[in-house]
Amino acid sequence: xxxxxxxxxxxxxxxxxxxxxxxxxxxxxxxxxxxxxxxxxxxxxxxxxxxxxxxxxxxxxxxxxxxxxxxxxxxxxxxxxxxxxxxxxxxxxxxxxxxxxxxxxxxxxxxxxxxxxxxxxxxxxxxxxxxxxxxxxxxxxxxxxxxxxxxxxxxxxxxxxxxxxxxxxxxxxxxxxxxxxxxxxxxxxxxxxxxxxxxxxxxxxxxxxxxxxxxxxxxxxxxxxxxxxxxxxxxxxxxxxxxxxxxxxxxxxxxxxxxxxxxxxxxxxxxxxxxxxxxxxxxxxxxxxxxxxxxxxxxxxxxxxxxxxxxxxxxxxxxxxxxxxxxxxxxxxxxxxxxxxxxxxxxxxxxxxxxxxxxxxxxxxxxxxxxxxxxxxxxxxxxxxxxxxxxxxxxxxxxxxxxxxxxxxxxxxxxxxxxxxxxxxxxxxxxxxxxxxxxxxxxxxxx
Amino acid sequence: xxxxxxxxxxxxxxxxxxxxxxxxxxxxxxxxxxxxxxxxxxxxxxxxxxxxxxxxxxxxxxxxxxxxxxxxxxxxxxxxxxxxxxxxxxxxxxxxxxxxxxxxxxxxxxxxxxxxxxxxxxxxxxxxxxxxxxxxxxxxxxxxxxxxxxxxxxxxxxxxxxxxxxxxxxxxxxxxxxxxxxxxxxxxxxxxxxxxxxxxxxxxxxxxxxxxxxxxxxxxxxxxxx
Numbered sequence: 001x002x003x004x005x006x007x008x009x010x011x012x013x014x015x016x017x018x019x020x021x022x023x024x025x026x027x028x029x030x031x032x033x034x035x036x037x038x039x040x041x042x043x044x045x046x047x048x049x050x051x052x053x054x055x056x057x058x059x060x061x062x063x064x065x066x067x068x069x070x071x072x073x074x075x076x077x078x079x080x081x082x083x084x085x086x087x088x089x090x091x092x093x094x095x096x097x098x099x100x101x102x103x104x105x106x107x108x109x110x111x112x113x114x115x116x117x118x119x120x121x122x123x124x125x126x127x128x129x130x131x132x133x134x135x136x137x138x139x140x141x142x143x144x145x146x147x148x149x150x151x152x153x154x155x156x157x158x159x160x161x162x163x164x165x166x167x168x169x170x171x172x173x174x175x176x177x178x179x180x181x182x183x184x185x186x187x188x189x190x191x192x193x194x195x196x197x198x199x200x201x202x203x204x205x206x207x208x209x210x211x212x213x214x215x216x217x218x219x220x221x222x223x224x225x226x227x228x229x230x231x232x233x234x235x236x237x238x239x240x241x242x243x244x245x246x247x248x249x250x251x252x253x254x255x256x257x258x259x260x261x262x263x264x265x266x267x268x269x270x271x272x273x274x275x276x277x278x279x280x281x282x283x284x285x286x287x288x289x290x291x292x293x294x295x296x297x298x299x300x301x302x303x304x305x306x307x308x309x310x311x312x313x314x315x316x317x318x319x320x321x322x323x324x325x326x327x328x329x330x331x332x333x334x335x336x337x338x339x340x341x342x343x344x345x346x347x348x349x350x351x352x353x354x355x356x357x358x359x360x361x362x363x364x365x366x367x368x369x370x371x372x373x374x375x376x377x378x379x380x381x382x383x384x385x386x387x388x389x390x391x392x393x394x395x396x397x398x399x400x401x402x403x404x405x406x407x408x409x410x411x412x413x414x415x416x417x418x419x420x421x422x423x424x425x426x427x428x429x430x431x432x433x434x435x436x437x438x439x440x441x442x443x444x445x446x447x
Numbered sequence: 448x449x450x451x452x453x454x455x456x457x458x459x460x461x462x463x464x465x466x467x468x469x470x471x472x473x474x475x476x477x478x479x480x481x482x483x484x485x486x487x488x489x490x491x492x493x494x495x496x497x498x499x500x501x502x503x504x505x506x507x508x509x510x511x512x513x514x515x516x517x518x519x520x521x522x523x524x525x526x527x528x529x530x531x532x533x534x535x536x537x538x539x540x541x542x543x544x545x546x547x548x549x550x551x552x553x554x555x556x557x558x559x560x561x562x563x564x565x566x567x568x569x570x571x572x573x574x575x576x577x578x579x580x581x582x583x584x585x586x587x588x589x590x591x592x593x594x595x596x597x598x599x600x601x602x603x604x605x606x607x608x609x610x611x612x613x614x615x616x617x618x619x620x621x622x623x624x625x626x627x628x629x630x631x632x633x634x635x636x637x638x639x640x641x642x643x644x645x646x647x648x649x650x651x652x653x654x655x656x657x658x659x660x661x662x663x664x665x666x667x668x669x670x671x672x673x
Binding site: 277278280281282285292296312313314316317319320340343344347351 | 532533548550601603629631632633634635638639642643645646
């Protein structure tokens with residue numbers, strides 16, 4: 001597994017970030033402890049030194065040397081430093097070899113390292129006596145320094161450890177998701193390669209990767225379904241177009257053989273080719289409908305208006321074919337729709353009904369009774385469509401058995417279904433016993 | 448003889464259109480791509496132009512916009528394999544005068560071309576009374592009469608008759624009639640328009656009166672003045 005890929009994972013970045021924040025907080029905490037304790041201890045030492053220096057300074061000058069010697073003698077654990085220097089800075093008594101240059105009498109305490117006469121680092125304070133001599137009082141601060149060093153090293157080590165542990169955790173936590181991503185990637189590559197039956201693995205942890213994989217799986221399922229549908233539609237189209245084309249070709253061949261073609265024969269070939277063109281046009285129309293921007297052209301449309309217009313347009317045609325066409329519908333059933341497209345859909349349904357009902361039949365065009373659920377109902381008393389075929393109408397480019405012999409593209413129901421789908425309405429074909437009832441439900445209950 | 452510029456990239460279709468125009472009494476000139484077509488159209492006056500919507504390397508719409516921008520006002524018939532209403536609207540908005548979808552019958556092309564040519568030469572006037580032979584249509588009172596005899600018309604029949612009278616002498620295809628009168632642009636299929644024209648015809652051409660309606664086989668109808 002590539003390190004760079006690992007470093008880029010979200011899990012790693014988050015773990016590393018948390019590690020850094022934790023390390024920073026720890027260092028801040030320890031730093032605070034260090035500062036507070038070091039300052040406190042130093043101040044305490046300084047306080048003791050000041051008290052001692054003041055006490056010695058107040059002693060009578062004559063006693064001073066004796067007091068210093070006494071203090072030095074009492075200093076059994078050699079914790080304290082004393083020094084008495086002459087006006088010229090020369091050492092008179094005590095365990096300091098020389099007066100440190102940075103030490104000013106009456107000034108702030110300073111710290112010095114171990115000297116030839118004192119074994120440890122010490123903190124010193126100086127006082128000028130009335131005699132002009134300089135008195136130095138000091139204290140061993142070796143312990144103080146050790147404590148400081150301990151705290152400082154704790155600071156460095158723990159901070160470093162936290163950072164290292166944070167990074168390690170980051171890597172460890174990222175490995176598993178990264179491994180899962182890899183398997184998802186591999187599955188996706190296979191799917192992209194055409195394995196539409198493959199699905200993304202789901203770990204069962206119900207985490208975000210599982211959710212995502214589930215969504216992608218749904219999508220692949222839909223794609224596979226559509227691919228299957230397109231394949232079926234392509235086969236249907238090929239079959240439907242091949243028949244008239246083959247016939248036209250055979251007729252042309254015959255004309256070529258005969259030498260002197262009759263106009264009637266040429267007309268027959270032209271008619272075959274017209275059928276092909278008409279089907280092509282209908283197929284193109286369906287593709288256009290499916291590719292349309294859904295909401296373009298949608299307005300509040302009164303279904304009664306659409307029904308009336310279709311009825312008026314088709315009444316003469318029905319009459320000419322000996323079919324009784326009636327339409328009715330009270331205004332008020334208003335839906336959001338493209339009125340021109342809805343008109344086209346209903347036209348196709350009515351056209352089919354007139355065509356297949358035949359002479360003496362009746363076709364009625366109306367609205368559903370429930371005002372809360374606007375529906376357009378086209379009903380005829382013709383031969384109807386077999387129950388097994390009714391469901392198939394929802395497929396793209398569907399041509400029923402009965403369409404194979406009838407004039408026209410035979411794709412009227414398919415066009416109506418495409419328009420209905422575009423509106424997110426539903427088209428149901430029911431048995432009108434006898435005949436066919438086509439229902440466009442303009443406010444279908446959400447499934 | 449009206450000169451027509453045919454801008455069409457497919458040589459076979461172009462030849463087909465040209466021969467159909469010649470047969471219809473026009474003088475066609477061909478141009479095989481957008482820039483050449485634009486140049487030809489601006490170089491000399493044409494009475495009308497047929498313009499393919501999809502040309503190699505450039506959209507027919509661009510050619511049309513270029514023509515209109517250069518001040519050419521010759522009527523343009525857009526020829527397209529795109530049949531959607533939206534494409535049609537875009538074509539007409541860009542300055543096209545009519546729109547015909549491939550594949551089309553040669554007569555359909557001629558009929559549409561004649562209508563836009565005529566409309567260009569004589570824009571529709573605000574006439575209040577249309578007359579064809581002894582047939583009169585009063586657009587104000589919305590009444591029709593033939594030889595002084597009133598004819599009762601349904602609203603759609605009135606609209607259909609008005610369209611046919613305004614284009615008297617022109618061959619009108621079924622699709623043209625459906626588009627102009629009903630204002631729908633899908634394929635009505637079957638013989639839907641035939642039955643509507645047939646009804647109207649039975650109301651107009653009655654008795655011994657000289658028939659005004661003429662069926663143009665395979666195309667549509669003509670309302671004849673002479």
